[in-house]
Amino acid sequence: MEQLNTNAVSGVALSRAELEHHLAQGVRRFESCAFDDEDLSRLDLQGVVFERCTFAGTTLFACKLARSHWLRCRAGSADLESADGVDARFEGCDLNNTKWRRAKLASAWFSGCKLTGASFEEVAHLGIHFEECLLVGADMRGFSFRKAVLKELDFSDAYLAACDFRDAVFEGGSLRNAVLKQAKLQGTDLRGADIEGVKLTDGGLFKGAIISHAQSASFLRELGLMVV
Numbered sequence: 001m002e003q004l005n006t007n008a009v010s011g012v013a014l015s016r017a018e019l020e021h022h023l024a025q026g027v028r029r030f031e032s033c034a035f036d037d038e039d040l041s042r043l044d045l046q047g048v049v050f051e052r053c054t055f056a057g058t059t060l061f062a063c064k065l066a067r068s069h070w071l072r073c074r075a076g077s078a079d080l081e082s083a084d085g086v087d088a089r090f091e092g093c094d095l096n097n098t099k100w101r102r103a104k105l106a107s108a109w110f111s112g113c114k115l116t117g118a119s120f121e122e123v124a125h126l127g128i129h130f131e132e133c134l135l136v137g138a139d140m141r142g143f144s145f146r147k148a149v150l151k152e153l154d155f156s157d158a159y160l161a162a163c164d165f166r167d168a169v170f171e172g173g174s175l176r177n178a179v180l181k182q183a184k185l186q187g188t189d190l191r192g193a194d195i196e197g198v199k200l201t202d203g204g205l206f207k208g209a210i211i212s213h214a215q216s217a218s219f220l221r222e223l224g225l226m227v228v
Contacts, residue, residue: 009033016040023048130218156194185209 009022017036022030029049041061048068049081055075065085070136081101082100089109097117105120107127108215116136125143132152140155144164155175160183170193177197186208198206 016043019043021089181206190215 010031013034031051033053036056039059041215044064051071058078060080062082070090072092073183077097083103101121104124111131114134119139137157139159141161146165150173156176164184165188167187169189174194189210191212
């Protein structure tokens with residue numbers, strides 16, 4: 001094991017017991033460490049920094065992650081149910097197929113992350129921020145993005161039932177084939193988004209939304225009308 005200093009550990013696979021030992025010694029930074037498939041449930045990781053660490057299949061149930069910082073970590077299929085991630089930051093992380101059910105993510109920040117297939121069911125998310133993230137096939141039912149600027153978010157095939165996008169602005173990104181049942185889109189600026197594949201039965205949801213001429217022509221073509 002390489003220790004960078006008394007407050008950082010690098011380049012080692014750690015068990016739960018070993019992680020608890022380092023935390024008790026005041027370590028607050030872990031670099032290139034592996035925690036794959038470990039059960040880390042209910043640990044207090046508040047303010048801890050993880051850089052280039054792996055958590056594949058790791059259980060982080062009910063962990064205290066407030067103000068933690070995750071840089072270029074890989075945590076595919078990790079279970080973060082009921083975790084407290086208030087003010088946590090995730091940058092450049094692979095979080096595909098992660099489970100966040102009932103997690104507290106108020107004011108959490110996700111930037112440049114892969115969240116394909118992630119489940120955010122019943123998450124407390126006031127003030128959460130996503131930027132340049134892949135959310136393909138993610139379950140985000142009931143999320144509020146009201147008045148948010150949504151920069152390069154790929155919601156293709158995502159489950160967005162009852163989401164609130166009122167007065168939001170899409171800067172790039174995609175809603176291609178997303179499930180938008182009961183979503184609120186009044187005043188939403190969709191001109192920068194890919195909205196191909198929207199079912200005609202969803203057309204009424206777009207009443208009051210702002211779309212481009214090209215997007216409106218696409219809607220008309222789906223209705224079987226010839227646009228000239």
